[in-house]
Amino acid sequence: MKILHGIGASKGIAIGKITLCLNIDNHIEKKTIIDVEAELARLDEAKKTSVEALNAIYAKALKRVGEANSMIFQIHIMMLQDEDFYGAIQTAIREEKLNAEYAVWQAGQQFSEMFSQMDDEYMRGRASDVIDISKRLIRNLDTRLANGLDSLSSPTIVAAADLMPSETVQMDKEMVYAFVTQEGSKSSHSAILARTMGIPAVVGLADQFNELSDGAEIIVDGNTGDVILEPDEATRTDYRAKQEEFIKHQQELKLLKGTKAITKNGVEMEINANIGHPEDVDLALENDADGIGLFRSEFLYMESNQFPSEEEQFIAYKTVLERMGGKRVIIRTLDLGADKQVPYLNLPHEENPALGLRAIRICLDRQDLFLTQLRALIRASAYGKLAIMFPMIISVDEVRQIKGLVEKVKNDLTKEKIPFDPHFEIGIMIETPASVMLSDELAKEVDFFSIGTNDLTQYTLAVDRMNHSISKLFDSRHPAVLRMIEMAAQSAKKAGIWVGICGESAADTSLTEFYVKIGVRELSVTPSAVLELRRAVQQIDIK
Numbered sequence: 001m002k003i004l005h006g007i008g009a010s011k012g013i014a015i016g017k018i019t020l021c022l023n024i025d026n027h028i029e030k031k032t033i034i035d036v037e038a039e040l041a042r043l044d045e046a047k048k049t050s051v052e053a054l055n056a057i058y059a060k061a062l063k064r065v066g067e068a069n070s071m072i073f074q075i076h077i078m079m080l081q082d083e084d085f086y087g088a089i090q091t092a093i094r095e096e097k098l099n100a101e102y103a104v105w106q107a108g109q110q111f112s113e114m115f116s117q118m119d120d121e122y123m124r125g126r127a128s129d130v131i132d133i134s135k136r137l138i139r140n141l142d143t144r145l146a147n148g149l150d151s152l153s154s155p156t157i158v159a160a161a162d163l164m165p166s167e168t169v170q171m172d173k174e175m176v177y178a179f180v181t182q183e184g185s186k187s188s189h190s191a192i193l194a195r196t197m198g199i200p201a202v203v204g205l206a207d208q209f210n211e212l213s214d215g216a217e218i219i220v221d222g223n224t225g226d227v228i229l230e231p232d233e234a235t236r237t238d239y240r241a242k243q244e245e246f247i248k249h250q251q252e253l254k255l256l257k258g259t260k261a262i263t264k265n266g267v268e269m270e271i272n273a274n275i276g277h278p279e280d281v282d283l284a285l286e287n288d289a290d291g292i293g294l295f296r297s298e299f300l301y302m303e304s305n306q307f308p309s310e311e312e313q314f315i316a317y318k319t320v321l322e323r324m325g326g327k328r329v330i331i332r333t334l335d336l337g338a339d340k341q342v343p344y345l346n347l348p349h350e351e352n353p354a355l356g357l358r359a360i361r362i363c364l365d366r367q368d369l370f371l372t373q374l375r376a377l378i379r380a381s382a383y384g385k386l387a388i389m390f391p392m393i394i395s396v397d398e399v400r401q402i403k404g405l406v407e408k409v410k411n412d413l414t415k416e417k418i419p420f421d422p423h424f425e426i427g428i429m430i431e432t433p434a435s436v437m438l439s440d441e442l443a444k445e446v447d448f449f450s451i452g453t454n455d456l457t458q459y460t461l462a463v464d465r466m467n468h469s470i471s472k473l474f475d476s477r478h479p480a481v482l483r484m485i486e487m488a489a490q491s492a493k494k495a496g497i498w499v500g501i502c503g504e505s506a507a508d509t510s511l512t513e514f515y516v517k518i519g520v521r522e523l524s525v526t527p528s529a530v531l532e533l534r535r536a537v538q539q540i541d542i543k
C-alpha cells in the first residue's frame with residue numbers, strides 16, 4: 001500500500017481499478033524501422049482489428065440510436081479503407097522507414113489539416129474523424145496507448161496526464177468512478193469539469209503519477225487529495241465507511257430542495273449553478289439551483305471543428321433558457337485563449353497566454369465572431385430570463401464598445417422583425433485587478449458585476465492557476481483578493497447594481513458570511529455544491 005498526495009479537486013470517494021489513458025499526442029514516438037514488411041503487416045493487423053471494432057460498435061449503435069446516428073461509424077470504416085489515407089501511411093513506412101504508429105499519426109495530422117481547409121462544410125467536418133480513426137489505429141498498434149477516454153467500456157478510475165475538454169466531451173460519464181491526473185490545479189478547467197460532472201477527482205499528482213499502472217487497485221479521496229495505491233483490507237474498510245458517510249451527507253442535503261437560501265436575519269441569496277454545456281442544465285435542475293450564474297459558452301466552440309453558426313448557438317442558448325423556465329440564466333460570451341484553445345481560431349503562439357489575446361480581446365478584435373454570438377444570444381432572450389456577461393474586462397472603453405455592438409444587434413433584429421426581450425441585463429466579470437480599481441466607473445455602465453475569483457486570484461497574486469507547483473500560493477482567501485472583492489462590492493452598492501461571485505471560491509462556505517456582509521447577493525457554483533451552500537447561508541445570523 002502506498003499513499004500519494006495530490007490536490008482534492010472534486011469531492012467524493014471512489015474505490016476501483018485504474019484505466020491509464022495516455023494522451024496519444026504527448027506519447028507518440030518516432031522511430032526508424034528496419035523490417036518494412038513486418039511493420040506493414042503490423043499496420044494491416046491494426047486496421048483489421050479497428051474495422052472489426054467499428055463494425056461491432058456500429059451494430060450496437062444501430063439498435064440504440066438508429067441508422068442516421070450510427071452512420072458515422074460506417075464513415076469511419078470507409079475512411080480507414082480509403083486508398084489515399086491508408087496509402088500515405090504505407091508510403092511513410094516504406095520510404096521514410098517510419099514506425100507504424102508515427103506514420104499513422106503523421107498521416108492523421110496531414111489529412112485533418114487538409115480537410116479543415118476545404119470549402120465544403122461536410123468535408124471540413126471530417127477533420128476530426130480522421131484524427132479519431134488515426135487514434136483508433138494507434139491504440140491497436142501500441143498497448144501502452146490502448147485506452148482512450150472515448151472508449152471506456154466498464155466503470156473505472158481514469159488516470160490521465162490531464163483532462164482535455166475535447167476528450168471528456170466524448171466520454172461516457174457512467175463509466176467513470178473518479179479521475180486522477182498528473183497536471184492541473186484546483187481551479188484549472190479540468191478540475192472544474194470534474195466538479196460539474198460530480199465525479200470525485202484528485203489532480204496535480206505531478207511525478208507521483210508515474211507510480212500508477214493500468215489495472216492497479218486504488219482509492220481516490222477527492223476531499224483530501226489522497227490517492228491510496230493497492231490499499232490493504234483495513235484501509236479499504238475504512239474508506240468504504242467514509243464513502244457511505246459521504247453518500248448519507250449528500251442525501252441529507254437533498255432535503256433542502258425546494259427551500260430558499262435566506263440567512264437567519266433575513267438576507268436572501270440567489271444560489272446559481274455554473275455550467276459548460278446545455279446538457280448540464282439537468283445537473284442544475286437536479287440540484288435545485290435558483291438559476292444559471294455562469295454558462296461558459298466557449299465550450300460550444302471547443303466541441304466543434306469550426307465556429308458554431310448563429311443558428312447552432314441560438315438553439316443551445318434557447319434550450320438552456322427554456323429549460324430553466326424563467327429563472328435567470330447568465331451566459332458569458334466566449335472566453336477562449338489561455339488554457340481554452342480551438343485550432344480553427346489560429347491564434348499565434350504566445351509566451352504568456354494568460355496575459356495574451358483571450359476572451360473579450362478576441363471578440364473585440366474579431367467582431368464578426370462576436371456579432372454572431374451576440375445575435376444568437378439576443379434572439380434567445382425571447383425564450384426566458386437572459387443576462388449577458390462579458391469576461392476579462394480592463395477598461396470602461398471596452399464596455400462602451402461592447403454596448404455599442406449590443407445596440408447594433410438590437411437595431412438589426414428590430415429591423416428584421418426578429419423577436420427579442422429588450423430588457424435583458426448586461427453585466428461584466430470582475431476578474432482583473434484593473435476592473436476592481438475601475439469598479440466605481442464600470443458600475444455606472446452595467447446592470448451587474450460577477451466576480452471571477454479564479455482569474456482575479458491569478459492576476460492579483462501573480463500565481464498561474466494552471467501551475468500545480470505553485471498551487472499552494474493560489475489562495476482565493478488571500479487578504480489582497482478579499483480586499484479586491486470588497487472594493488468591487490462597495491462600488492456595486494454605491495451605483496445600485498447587484499453583485500455576485502461565479503469563481504470557484506463562491507463555494508467556499510468559510511467565506512459565505514463575509515460575502516453576505518459585504519453585499520454580495522448571488523453566488524454561482526458547480527451544480528453539486530448548490531445545496532451545501534444553501535445550507536451554509538441558512539445557518540448565517542448577522543446581528
Ligand code: PEP
Pocket residue numbers: 294296335431451452453454455456502503504
Ligand atoms: C473565473 O475566472 O473566476 C471564472 C469564473 O471564469 P473561468 O474560470 O472560466 O476563467
Ligand code: MG
Pocket residue numbers: 391431452454455
Ligand atoms: Mg475567468
